[in-house]
Amino acid sequence: MQTLTPVSACRHTTTIHVTTTQVTQFIDLTDRLERLVADADLRFGIVNVQTLHTTTAIIVNEHEPLLLTDFQALFEAVAPGAGRYQHDDMQARTVNVTEGERPNGHAHCRALLLPPSVCLNVTGGRLLLGRWQRVFLVELDGPRERDLSVIVFGETGR
């Protein structure tokens, strides 16, 4: 364990915009997050990555293309795209109905089982990630325009 007197507070907030191109898609955010930590000169603290949508998620896992297809198969097993969802019954539904509403109950159900935000540690000026850990935005109802909020919070080296 290591205790240091804080030098000066540091906080940055940024929005990352992503245009997704597929129905289900994994967008690797890791390089962008590492750059944010470096640009902020954050020495110690946290990075909180939050999606601003209800049919997306933030996950941390390995970036191996075949594994990402396994994840898609898991989503399909847990909440089938062709399943029946009350949320998609436009005869019955009266709340939050918008024009051109997509049938996306399956995407909300998939998002329910994944985190909407992930809080990661920063120490020694580096976003702490294990050898295989990569941070992804998961698109579950694309293609769409998506926004994430990232907060970098802690002590600077300046």
Added chain:
Amino acid sequence: MQTLTPVSACRHTTTIHVTTTQVTQFIDLTDRLERLVADADLRFGIVNVQTLHTTTAIIVNEHEPLLLTDFQALFEAVAPGAGRYQHDDMQARTVNVTEGERPNGHAHCRALLLPPSVCLNVTGGRLLLGRWQRVFLVELDGPRERDLSVIVFGETGR
């Protein structure tokens, strides 16, 4: 990206008490959380919402009543209420046995797949949530008395 010199630190901690009335229930906490951020005059930082129970969860998703019934169906598919759980075998169990113990293995299993806490960003004095994002306490073994802890942490505008 935006960097500002901190004005003054701000932190509030509060407990939210909820009396749930149904076996499975979604309690929308969003208005209360937004009020907490406003009352604290938090300009920049995080809000960490944590349940204090093992058969509840904190989720972020759309508040559309039919969708919430889809979520219940998903819980039932993933961990059926009528399934067999070792945790409910009172002949075999010796640990953490209390009087009037409910058979709630299914509720623990459902909670396992949902977050016990959610960390959300605050910027410009506002809890950052997308258009459809609402924060819920999910009751998985009600009715019960439940407590949540909320920490509001960052810089004030005062």
Added chain:
Amino acid sequence: MQTLTPVSACRHTTTIHVTTTQVTQFIDLTDRLERLVADADLRFGIVNVQTLHTTTAIIVNEHEPLLLTDFQALFEAVAPGAGRYQHDDMQARTVNVTEGERPNGHAHCRALLLPPSVCLNVTGGRLLLGRWQRVFLVELDGPRERDLSVIVFGETGR
């Protein structure tokens, strides 16, 4: 709600090393985390516990041995160990291939449905946990050597 002027900032970062001994294993971290908060003399703030691996997770649930076998059964139902995963097809795979690669697609899929980090509140010098809440590292592809990062962040009582 309670507002106090900060006394002095406090932050500690530590790595916890765990040698797991079983394929699936739940390692209770709660006592160690409580000690970290006490040693840091953290009065108010957060503890962020993050795994550094992609086939592990951090969960909060009850420490009852039979319940942990229910969790194993749930993992097996959601992502069977004997299932077929593209990630394990070494004829097809070209990315991140290492010597002695284990077939562990099921473990990645299980990890996908569990949190890689958990952010918990500290108030009054105490890690806030409900009566039955315990924090676990979940090993999903053991036995292995595993590392966690813990950040303790907030105000000290000193």
